[in-house]
Amino acid sequence: MDPTKAPDFKPPSPNEELSPPTDPQSTIPNSDPIVPYVLADYNASIDAPFNLDSIKKNHKNSSSKHHHKHSSSRKNSSGGTGTRGSHRSQHIPLNASDFQPLSADVSSAEEDTDESTASNSTNNNNKDSGRSNSRTIDEALNEQLKAIDTGVKKYQIADLEEVPHGIVRQARNFDDYEFPTHRFSSGLKDPNKLPLVIVACGSFSPITYLHLRMFEMALDAINEQTRFEVVGGYFSPVNDTYQKPGLAPAYHRVRMGELACERTSSWLMVDAWESLQPTYTRTAKVLDHFNHEINVKRGGVSTTSGEKVGCKIMLLAGGDLIESMGEPNVWADADLHHILGNYGCLIVERTGSDVRSFLLSHDIMYEHRRNVLVIKQLIYNDISSTKVRLFIRRGMSVQYLLPNSVIRYIQEHKLYINQTEPVKQVMGGKE
Numbered sequence: 353m354d355p356t357k358a359p360d361f362k363p364p365s366p367n368e369e370l371s372p373p374t375d376p377q378s379t380i381p382n383s384d385p386i387v388p389y390v391l392a393d394y395n396a397s398i399d400a401p402f403n404l405d406s407i408k409k410n411h412k413n414s415s416s417k418h419h420h421k422h423s424s425s426r427k428n429s430s431g432g433t434g435t436r437g438s439h440r441s442q443h444i445p446l447n448a449s450d451f452q453p454l455s456a457d458v459s460s461a462e463e464d465t466d467e468s469t470a471s472n473s474t475n476n477n478n479k480d481s482g483r484s485n486s487r488t489i490d491e492a493l494n495e496q497l498k499a500i501d502t503g504v505k506k507y508q509i510a511d512l513e514e515v516p517h518g519i520v521r522q523a524r525n526f527d528d529y530e531f532p533t534h535r536f537s538s539g540l541k542d543p544n545k546l547p548l549v550i551v552a553c554g555s556f557s558p559i560t561y562l563h564l565r566m567f568e569m570a571l572d573a574i575n576e577q578t579r580f581e582v583v584g585g586y587f588s589p590v591n592d593t594y595q596k597p598g599l600a601p602a603y604h605r606v607r608m609g610e611l612a613c614e615r616t617s618s619w620l621m622v623d624a625w626e627s628l629q630p631t632y633t634r635t636a637k638v639l640d641h642f643n644h645e646i647n648v649k650r651g652g653v654s655t656t657s658g659e660k661v662g663c664k665i666m667l668l669a670g671g672d673l674i675e676s677m678g679e680p681n682v683w684a685d686a687d688l689h690h691i692l693g694n695y696g697c698l699i700v701e702r703t704g705s706d707v708r709s710f711l712l713s714h715d716i717m718y719e720h721r722r723n724v725l726v727i728k729q730l731i732y733n734d735i736s737s738t739k740v741r742l743f744i745r746r747g748m749s750v751q752y753l754l755p756n757s758v759i760r761y762i763q764e765h766k767l768y769i770n771q772t773e774p775v776k777q778v779m780g781g782k783e
């Protein structure tokens with residue numbers, strides 16, 4: 353847990369500012385904030401009814417603004433949105449009156465806007481637009497409500513545990529490393545959404561059902577509360593030089609992650625890049641690596657029309673990790689601005705941590721609050737890897753805390769049985 357123990361960790365001295373990663377910020381897409389709310393609006397629904405006429409008006413205004421601003425440089429990450437980029441899909445509404453039309457209305461609204469010199473005949477076709485638009489909206493809303501499929505979705509069924517099938521493996525050394533994309537959706541399914549990749553950094557020693565659940569909770573929150581579409585999810589196990597007590601060798605942690613992802617999920621992957629680095633890599637740099645692989649090397653993600661757009665990358669973390677951002681000398685301010693401003697954070701609430709109060713009290717977090725989505729655990733899960741390691745050491749059952757394939761791997765490789773972590777620390781540390 354304590355990065356100050358990493359061999360290359362240098363606490364920032366009062367006179368020295370730890371610089372953010374050196375990757376050019378220009379490669380990070382100008383993605384909009386994850387949460388278009390201010391805290392005061394917290395319970396307002398992003399999908400509240402909207403006024404199509406005002407959308408058209410706003411869209412016209414903003415499109416003309418876009419034409420002028422097209423070449424303008426990137427805005428301050430904490431600043432407003434909606435004026436950057438000329439493409440509709442890069443616009444995330446900030447106010448209820450600013451919402452995009454439902455999918456059924458997008459094309460007509462857009463056609464109207466794009467053809468700013470629209471002929472009279474087009475206008476004539478739309479002469480009873482007020483009435484027909486509101487009818488269309490109601491119809492579309494009803495259709496959408498009907499279309500919300502209830503029940504367990506096919507992709508959520510975790511029945512792969514006992515099915516014998518191969519595991520996509522990451523290389524054991526950096527020379528053979530390849531960025532895993534076998535479950536990455538290269539294209540968006542919804543024309544109204546923006547692509548998002550979720551990255552969880554941590555020890556994962558071992559990976560547990562809580563770590564896997566975190567992604568599912570994040571997926572639900574993103575689908576329900578934002579205009580983003582998740583196109584991939586990655587675990588990035590920390591490097592061995594992190595030297596946290598109980599850290600199994602990175603090779604094993606990566607393999608356990610792969611087993612867990614491949615056998616219980618249909619969309620999660622493990623990226624070994626961080627674990628294969630010669631030294632500890634700060635989280636800001638890890639996110640830059642994902643940006644490089646997805647947005648620089650692959651050019652982003654295709655929309656339904658085949659055009660490529662930049663993919664937002666967000667850090668998924670538990671409340672404890674976020675609270676560590678307030679501890680002295682653990683995170684450099686420049687890194688926090690980089691992570692929260694250029695990427696963003698999905699924070700899963702953890703028992704015992706008051707994330708919302710922390711968000712209010714932490715200046716940098718508060719500054720970037722629109723890029724932070726706090727995810728409430730509706731069913732509390734507090735499985736701790738530390739306790740799992742203790743149970744294994746004591747010969748106790750860990751069944752139903754982690755996937756069977758991971759339990760078998762631990763048995764086969766005799767992991768965690770000879771650990772020397774002080775029991776007091778294990779039992780006291782997470783409470």
Ligand SMILES: Nc1ncnc2c1ncn2[C@@H]1O[C@H](COP(=O)(O)OP(=O)(O)OP(=O)(O)O)[C@@H](O)[C@H]1O
Pocket residue numbers: 353552553554555556557562563566598668669670671672673674700701702703733734735736737738739
């Ligand atoms: N109970 C929990 N609720 C929410 N997030 C959690 C919980 N446990 C771990 N996390 C998050 O999972 C990520 C990976 O954490 P980590 O590998 O340290 O798991 P852990 O179970 O806390 O491990 P350890 O017990 O070894 O510290 C971190 O972002 C951490 O905040």
Ligand SMILES: NC(=O)c1ccc[n+]([C@@H]2O[C@H](COP(=O)(O)O)[C@@H](O)[C@H]2O)c1
Pocket residue numbers: 353354355553554555556589590594596633634635636673676682683684687
């Ligand atoms: N300065 C930093 O970049 C910094 C500080 C603390 C933790 N972290 C990361 O957070 C994660 C913490 O994981 P644990 O909860 O397992 O300790 C690790 O991936 C670690 O690299 C990064």
